[in-house]
Amino acid sequence: MGQPLIQAADLSQAFGDRTIFSHINFTIPRGAMVSLVGANGSGKTTLTRILLDILKPTSGQVTTAGDGHLQVGYVPQFRNLDRDYPLSVRSFVQLNQLGRPWPWHTAVEKQALNHVLTETNLLKLAATPLGMTSGGEKQRAYLAQALVNQPDLLILDEPTASLDVAVKHELIGLVRQLNQTNGLTVLFVTHDLPLAKEFTDQYLLLQNGRMSTGSAQAITDDMISD
Amino acid sequence: MFQLEFMRNAFVASTFIALTCGIIGVFVIARNLSFLAHTLSEIGFAGASFGVFTGLAPLDGMLLFTMISAVAVGEMSTEQSRREAAIAAISSLFMGLGILFLSLANKSASYATNILFGSIIGISVHEVWQLVVLSLFMLVVMFFAYRYLVFDSFDSIGARVQHLPKHFLSILFLLMLAISVSISAQIVGSLLVFVLLTLPASSARYLVHTVPKMLLISVALALLGVWGGLVLGYYTNWPVTFFIATIEVVIYLGTLLYARVAQGD
Numbered sequence: 001m002g003q004p005l006i007q008a009a010d011l012s013q014a015f016g017d018r019t020i021f022s023h024i025n026f027t028i029p030r031g032a033m034v035s036l037v038g039a040n041g042s043g044k045t046t047l048t049r050i051l052l053d054i055l056k057p058t059s060g061q062v063t064t065a066g067d068g069h070l071q072v073g074y075v076p077q078f079r080n081l082d083r084d085y086p087l088s089v090r091s092f093v094q095l096n097q098l099g100r101p102w103p104w105h106t107a108v109e110k111q112a113l114n115h116v117l118t119e120t121n122l123l124k125l126a127a128t129p130l131g132m133t134s135g136g137e138k139q140r141a142y143l144a145q146a147l148v149n150q151p152d153l154l155i156l157d158e159p160t161a162s163l164d165v166a167v168k169h170e171l172i173g174l175v176r177q178l179n180q181t182n183g184l185t186v187l188f189v190t191h192d193l194p195l196a197k198e199f200t201d202q203y204l205l206l207q208n209g210r211m212s213t214g215s216a217q218a219i220t221d222d223m224i225s226d
Numbered sequence: 227m228f229q230l231e232f233m234r235n236a237f238v239a240s241t242f243i244a245l246t247c248g249i250i251g252v253f254v255i256a257r258n259l260s261f262l263a264h265t266l267s268e269i270g271f272a273g274a275s276f277g278v279f280t281g282l283a284p285l286d287g288m289l290l291f292t293m294i295s296a297v298a299v300g301e302m303s304t305e306q307s308r309r310e311a312a313i314a315a316i317s318s319l320f321m322g323l324g325i326l327f328l329s330l331a332n333k334s335a336s337y338a339t340n341i342l343f344g345s346i347i348g349i350s351v352h353e354v355w356q357l358v359v360l361s362l363f364m365l366v367v368m369f370f371a372y373r374y375l376v377f378d379s380f381d382s383i384g385a386r387v388q389h390l391p392k393h394f395l396s397i398l399f400l401l402m403l404a405i406s407v408s409i410s411a412q413i414v415g416s417l418l419v420f421v422l423l424t425l426p427a428s429s430a431r432y433l434v435h436t437v438p439k440m441l442l443i444s445v446a447l448a449l450l451g452v453w454g455g456l457v458l459g460y461y462t463n464w465p466v467t468f469f470i471a472t473i474e475v476v477i478y479l480g481t482l483l484y485a486r487v488a489q490g491d
Contacts, residue, residue, distance in 0.1 A: 052387060074387045086431035086440070087380055095377045095384060103372050103438055129435045132489075145384060 003065060005030040005153060005185050006051065011060035013046055020046050023060070024211035026204050028153070030065065033179040033186040035196035035216065038206035039224050044189050045077075047206065048157055051187070070153060073146030077157040081138070085131035089122055092130045093144045112148060119178060120144040136167035143175070147184075155187045160195065168192075172199045193219055227460050235354045236346040236413065236466075240452035242361040243410045243422065248445030249368060250406045251427030252437070253399060256379040260424045261310065262299060262400075265317040266407045267419040269295045272324035273408070274341045274416065279331040284341065285353060288411060292404035295320070300397045344415030344467045346456065357409045364402050371398060376437050413452070418467050422448050425474040432485040447477055 004027040012022040020043040028034050038044050049055040050062065052074055064070040087095075093116065097109050105113075117123045120140045125133060130141055139159050146154060156175065160168040176199045178184045190196055196203055197219040205212045205223060227233050254263050270288040277287025295316055302312045368375070378385040378395045386392060403423075410419045426447035430440045451473045459466035 053389070054387075076383050076387060079381075079383055081381075084431075086435055087437070088435035091436045092381065095373075095381050096388065098373050098377065098388065098390075101370050101373050103369075127435070142384075145381075 002030050004028065005032075005065050006070070007063045009061055009063070011047075011050070011062065012058050013043065013050065013055075014058050019209055021206060021209045021211065024206075026211055026213055028185060028187060030185055031179075031183045032202065033176060033188065033200045035200040035203045035219075036187055036189045036206070037191060037193060037196055037203055037219075037224065039191065042206040043209070044206055045157065048074075048155055048187075048189055051153075051155065066152075071149060071151040073149065073151035073154045075139075075142045075146045075154070075156045075159050077159075077161065079138070079142060081130060083131045085129065087130055088127050089130050089133065089137075089141050089144075090117065090126040092141055093117065093122075093148055096145045096148050112150070116144045116148045119147070120174065134167075135163055136171060139163065139167075139171050140174070143171070147178075151184075153185045153187065155189065157189045158191070160190065160192060168195065175199075191224065193221055193223060227457070231351075232346065232349065233456070233460065235349050235351060236456055237453070239349055239354050239357050240346075240413050240456060241449065242358050243413055244448035244452045245445055246361045246364055246406045247410055247419070247422035248426050248448035249365070249441055250403055251423045251425075251448070252430065252440050252444050253375060253379045254403065254423050255427045255431060257399070259403070260420075262313055263403060263407065263423045264420045265299075265313045265320075266292050266296060266404055267411060267416040268317050268324070269320040270407050270411045270419070271341055271416040272320040272327065274411070275324045275327035275331065279327040283353075285356060285408060285412065288408035288416075289405065291320070292408050293401055296400035296404040297397060300393075300400045340415075341411070342415050342417045343465065344411065344413050344418065346413060346459070346466050349412055353412065357412070360405055360409050364405055367398070367402065371395070375399060380437070413466070414470055415467050418471055421471050421474050422451065425478045426451070429474075429478045429481040432481040447474070450477070 006028040008024065008026050011024050013020045036044050036047065046055065050057050052072060090113065094105070094113055097105065097113065099109065117126055120143055122137070122140055122144055125137060130138060133141070142159070154175070159171060163171065172188070172195055175186055175188070179186050188196065188200055197216050200216045202213060202215055203219055207224065228237070254260060269291050273288035273291025274284035275287070276282070276291060277284040299312060299316065374390055374395055377388070378390055378392055406423065407419050410422055414422060426444040427440070429447055430443035434440055434443055451470045454473050455466045455470035458464070458469040
């Protein structure tokens with residue numbers, strides 16, 4: 001953990017006359033695993049969209065370390081993939097390798113693909129159609145797809161909402177392990193406070209349009225008031 | 227059979243049609259656009275009738291109509307929920323226009339049958355060349371848009387996060403679909419283009435699980451259908467389209483059965 005990877009200064013967002021949050025400040029240190037918590041509708045997704053550069057904030061700015069171009073891996077909350085989804089786990093993860101347009105992949109790309117499949121324990125499932133895998137395995141495939149380009153920042157958007165407790169711990173435990181061994185910076189968006197407390201270094205809490213931050217150890221179960 | 231010029235033309239044309247439809251079909255299925263593919267073929271019918279009415283070549287009429295309406299559908303239905311209704315409205319309108327143009331052109335009913343159900347006898351060398359050039363052009367475009375189109379088609383949510391130009395890709399694909407429909411309608415007929423654009427690709431996704439393999443299998447099954455149809459049509463004098471449709475349906479049902487059995491154990 002060290003220099004800030006992302007610094008948000010005086011950030012405000014409103015849609016029409018509805019203010020989502022105003023004048024918030026926070027930093028995400030490089031190599032940290034940070035949770036973004038808050039009640040439903042508190043603006044977690046809006047903030048995520050700003051960090052992903054999909055949405056321009058109403059005012060304020062986000063600065064990123066280095067040359068300003070941050071490679072972000074994102075695991076979205078919903079995926080519309082049913083039981084009949086035909087692509088294998090390997091092909092699904094490969095979708096995000098966009099270095100060149102034509103069909104065949106270079107040796108370097110294949111190596112990166114195998115590496116990420118190994119890291120996410122998906123090597124044995126690589127040839128299985130994604131539609132036939134379990135909920136936890138699907139989440140690991142989404143994670144692998146987000147990681148295949150070795151991003152500077154990984155954003156997980158409520159990935160545990162539909163998982164049972166054991167699978168949830170396994171998934172976030174895996175992310176934590178990648179965070180600690182590879183120095184991957186992670187923003188974990190969730191409303192699962194015990195999970196945030198167990199697996200992250202610090203929290204960002206969005207509440208009533210304001211942001212507060214602190215060490216993950218200080219997270220309490222009644223922190224979010226609806 | 228290859229002594230006859232129209233059979234040679236038909237084989238070359240249908241080979242390129244199978245190649246194009248097999249490839250485009252994989253994306254039609256992945257993007258859930260079967261209904262639109264069907265509608266575009268009806269629009270193709272209207273375009274061909276318009277061509278007959280105005281003296282344009284039927285293929286040019288079809289290209290004109292399908293490409294304009296493909297872009298229109300793309301612009302109208304950025305919201306998924308609105309798409310079905312938009313397509314239904316456009317489809318009815320164009321079927322009506324097709325009948326109007328044919329009646330104004332004073333052509334016999336057999337002409338309409340040719341456009342709707344296809345004809346292998348009517349295709350000239352010039353049309354074969356036009357078809358081959360259009361097919362090759364599409365393959366080149368596909369080559370340079372391949373990974374973006376694959377990502378957007380097979381994981382649209384993931385693609386949005388990567389800032390892919392989704393709208394551009396959508397219009398580009400609809401235009402390629404419009405061209406495929408237009409060139410295929412000459413052999414299999416505008417009512418049954420749908421068969422080549424959906425069934426081989428639907429079968430392929432039950433058999434293999436990577437995009438390149440799906441493309442390969444889909445093209446192979448489309449080729450099996452058109453070649454088989456031409457040969458059987460030649461020897462029986464029954465309509466080629468009947469055989470193509472039957473072959474593709476039988477293969478599709480076979481793969482469904484295979485998938486059932488494979489998943490069952």
